[in-house]
Amino acid sequence: MTSEQKDTLAIRISRALADRIISGAIEPGTRLRQDHVAAEFGASHVPVREAFQRLEAQGLAVSEPRRGVRVAAFDLREVREVAEMRAALEVLALRHAAPHLTRAILEQAEEATRAGDKSLDVRSWEDANRRFHTLILAPCAMPRLLAAIDDLHATSARFLFAAWRSEWEARTDHDHRAILSALRAGQIDAAAATLARHVQWIGTKPVRTSSGGTREAFSIVG
Template sequence: MAKEHDDTIASRISRVLADRIIRGELAPDARLRQDHIAEEFGTSHVPVREAFRRLEAQGLAVNLPRRGVRVASFDLKEVREVAEMRAALEGLALRHAAQHLTPAILDAAEEATREGDAASDVYAWEEANRRFHRLILAPSDMARLLAAIDDLHAASARFLFSAWQSGWEKRTDHDHRAILAALRQGRADEAAAILQKHVQWIGRAPVRTASGSTREAFAIVG
């Protein structure tokens, strides 16, 4: 039902490109040539340009008029910025969502945490992590806030994949469990406080650069 009828070519292109940027298949500063992309998707450049405007708004691409669109670059400063914005907004969302959380939702969130702990690669972990956050925040029923958080999660995931392309290690997410425990006991403010700390934790990993040397990469790991 509703197959993909409510879906324009532009939105499909923007989703696919966003995914490639997030996964690092399109590197920072890489040019996005509208005619090439149009050809790949078998369309004209018009919907491609519309997709570009969406990517710009998400902060995944930057446009230089008459000089083309490039994948947005990022640095440690922006990782920190996104972490703090997530802390502020997710804390707000959780305080509103708390009163609408049901045992069923909390159970689903715990299951997402287990799946994250069991994840064998960083992509699977990120998917489970994002699901956890979305599950406990969605009942806030604040559309604008949730959309903003989604865009921040996209940025987070990009930082994460950039740092941990390989070498992912399983670990147990104690923060998620502490958040769920607090929520089960109706301690919403405590849960929000843990969440805010949790989201601001920035992990670091050594990354092999193109030139063979290694540098440190940073990413939000919550």
Template sequence: MAGQIARALAGQIVAGALKPGERLLQDQIAQAFRASHVPVREAFRRLEAQGLVVTEPRRGVRVARLDPADVLEVAEIRAALEALALRHALPKFQPADIARARSAMESCIGKVEIVEWEVANRRFHEAITLPCGLPRLSASIADLHSASARHLFATWQTLGWQPRSDAEHAAILEAIEAGQVERGCGLLARHILDAGRALATALQGQ
């Protein structure tokens, strides 16, 4: 139940249905999910660990505000963890993994709806990192993707994001297919960091 509540609230926060600074009322959420306060409090802890909510003394739980510094922090951690995952994944890649990554990469191309593109983009990143076979690392990366998606949805209209991202995905996959570990990890880390800087700049402009 705590996982179900956390996923539902995370989806609303990422999509912008729950606004930055908005208070999350424990009683109201428990009633909506027909649950006790225990799983709601656990859901809040999970969301706080993902950087989606903050707990303030005497003020309760609120949706975290969008902060350019947070965007850069998430990007730096993602870049380090995804490069680490790819480093472990590359020796284990099978033809099916390459095919999955290529399919996800191609599904990004031409997408004009940001929600659809974000799903395809996340599928690409999962396809090249999940073969690492390290579940704790993969879970941490998945949490960071939720935070990244929220930043993307808040700023995407001011970015010329798609063509550059598609080209960078292709270069990363090319390095993976060639078995070039250092090049692939370097391209992936730079891809994530550059996107984070662009999102932070766009958010600062707002």
């Protein structure tokens, strides 16, 4: 029982690599050499190549024909691009999900928000954050839309982990709560507007640390 034997090797390898890329364990620009990866996973290079294709489709890797594949670099411009795409698509998803949101789902989303506020590290905050967004959007029942949002979320998460390497200060997520209360009150437009602003903030505002200095990092609360 390695890990979900039903999945194909390529899928498992791509998941493992995606996790490393997102968490920042592999630096942007690093070459992914198929032989090395193949050796590490005890496989041959064919499933590795297929894993690379998947990563490229997710925007986590870029490949130049005959010159190999590298971990995708991402600058602030791309982060902003992804943030705007997320805002547009998440608003669309929310509008379709809203009619199907139950009191139980909103309660779970509130619980996810509380979990995020109590998080002591970036990783668990990101888990809770993702859970929140997934909970309120999934009921739209638009699989392609949700898959697209998921890929964009991965890139946002890369930026998040890169900016907050080790330090992390707990915070209270006012946006999430505002979205939830708007939804409870049936104010879809208000909820959508807050969600859009919330997500678009990513990568826009320089942020101050408790020590008072301005970090070269940016506000990330998506």
